[in-house]
Amino acid sequence: MPDPAVTLEDVTLSLRGNAGMVEILHGISLTVARGETIGLIGPSGSGKSSLLMVMGGLEHATSGRVGVLGQDLTDMDEDALARFRRDHMGVVFQSFNLIPTMTALENVATPLELAGHKDAFDLAQAELDSVGLGHRSDHYPAQMSGGEQQRVALARASAPRPDILLADEPTGNLDGKNGDAIMDMLFGLRDRHGATLVLVTHSNSLAQRCDRVVRLTDGRVDAAKARDAE
Template sequence: MNGRNSIVLEKVHLELESAAGPVNILRGIDLSVGLGEAVSVVGPSGSGKSTMMMICGGLERPTSGRVEVAGKDLTRQSEDQLALIRRDHIGIVFQNFHLVPTMTALENVAIPLEFARRDDAFDRAAEGLKAVGLGHRLTHYPGQLSGGEQQRTALARAFAAEPDLVLADEPTGNLDGDTGRQIIDLMFDLTRDKRATLLLITHDPALAERCDRVVRLVDGRIVDDGRSDRSAAE
């Protein structure tokens, strides 16, 4: 890392309205993630982990605070500008794969590349699928793939445009243990090879510890950003 950050959150709040009144989802989040750093985010269900990730991806807007990703202040961007930032800088892996069921694996991986108007979109998509061990499944639809194969396809799509930042929300949540471990090994390999920053949401303590730093979120607040433990160890 060269001293710059991939993610900076400053005093980020998110308040949503409900029938019972306002609900505070995030309560003043301060977080910085360095370039090339792998950071896991852990905490109880409902603590705001996935919401924080959505804000980092420009998929949710905070009520207040500053959100900077890849040098861009997301709070100042239009929806179209946010879409371009995601296209050029961010790859996202969801627990439920989020593949388009009417498109083949090759077409699913090519989506962000076509959005970027890459002439070699399908060639690069094929290379990406081969890199995750699915070179023989290019023309298969999601319904013809196992859960592990669908998540491999989702990984290939997330890394297709060589993003600066990868956001992964419980990427093994719908997979069995062995398949999940294979997917995680693959994700870390791809992150290292592409020199990308990783923000990983997980309930798995062992998986969290594979990252450079573990951030703990409770009731919408960061109670441990992982820096003090690391400093003490050093």
């Protein structure tokens, strides 16, 4: 059996707020198999996005163990975590997080350049073509619609062929039509590249497209169930 993509063992997360320390995650234990698609659902404030950030090493767990692709993220410093994400992860945010002073092509090429790909711009152009934006490669984020910006963000996340894709409400800022198109592209990228996908969503219909649904309530896993194969 290969190592799982993600293993969380009794993970807690506490962050300092205006009123002092706030406990966000409480003893989360969860395993995600390689190639599996997980839908994280639950009400606002339940800890879904925080759990995703812990999986990606974007937040340090307060206690417990976070294992990703056989590596212990809890022992890594910020530089090591950044290199690990660069080499193994793609992250898609609700707010796109594109660099406004860079064109679509430059936004997609940047992580490829950082990873040492000499043909970064050729790969970036091919990825933009795959999400239907090859003709917009020289446009800046401000010149594109929200749906187009999210497609650029998807291309940027998938271009390095990550082992794991983490998506935090990727359709949250989009209308229904654009949201559906983005999700079709995201699942298409997963299918083509065989990546493990962890998706945070408020939409039960989107979650049901995943292999398994994990519900969070008040920072705890409320229920985890596998969707029956059709």
